[in-house]
Amino acid sequence: MAYTLQTGEKAPDFELPATDGNTYKLSDFKDKYLVVFFTCNHCPYVIGSDEVTRKTAEAFADKGVKFVGISSNSAESHPADSFDNMKKRMEQYSFPWLYLYDESQEIARAYGALRTPHFYVINEDRNLVYTGRSTDSPRDASGITVNDLDRVLEELTSGREPSISQTNPLGCSIKWKGKDSHWMPEEAVDLG
Numbered sequence: 001m002a003y004t005l006q007t008g009e010k011a012p013d014f015e016l017p018a019t020d021g022n023t024y025k026l027s028d029f030k031d032k033y034l035v036v037f038f039t040c041n042h043c044p045y046v047i048g049s050d051e052v053t054r055k056t057a058e059a060f061a062d063k064g065v066k067f068v069g070i071s072s073n074s075a076e077s078h079p080a081d082s083f084d085n086m087k088k089r090m091e092q093y094s095f096p097w098l099y100l101y102d103e104s105q106e107i108a109r110a111y112g113a114l115r116t117p118h119f120y121v122i123n124e125d126r127n128l129v130y131t132g133r134s135t136d137s138p139r140d141a142s143g144i145t146v147n148d149l150d151r152v153l154e155e156l157t158s159g160r161e162p163s164i165s166q167t168n169p170l171g172c173s174i175k176w177k178g179k180d181s182h183w184m185p186e187e188a189v190d191l192g
Contacts, residue, residue, distance in 0.1 A: 004112035004131060007165040011036065011122045012110035016070065016100040017083070019090040024068070024100060026126065032064030033156055034122040035149070037134075038113035038174065039069045039099075041089050042080040045171035046116050049138035050095065053117070056134070056150055057096045063157040067097035072108035073116065073175040081175065108174055115171035121152055121162075129156065132167030139170075 005011070011034070013026045026034075037053070039046050057067040075082035083101045090099050102108055111120060117138060121130035130152045137143035152162045 014107045019087045019099045031066035037119040040073045040116045043116040043172035045138040070100045072102040074177040115169035118169040
């Protein structure tokens, strides 16, 4: 099994509830590009980068790019990541993306999500064109020297091929349920 969806492969479909009270499938989105990213409420790398992600989502909203956040973390081990707390976080911060809940963790497995945050840029054919980090310093925005997500989206929305297709996501490990609670590919290192 590949741990991460490979560039050029079709994005796995999903049908997940969102904090706005609706349920969404991949096919519901007609935007030219989708940024599907695995995120959560508690991770310091998510908290440290949410405002950078907000700026990127807002900057590309009128260029055919839609952001969709998915939380797959186990609320059993991390109650802060429960669906109710996801709703509260969206009410508090009004992020410019949909926030979906993958309670079964099947979608995180299908995409091969390793971290929070972990970004997947999907083109209009719904094939993966980029996966990995947004920036080189997600925990502390003041330390950012490279914003890979901005660069890829700028290239794509300007009609160019992305100059990179994969980087290592930086952040906390996905918090798996039960017997898989410590599962992680050998090459990954847990950062929190």
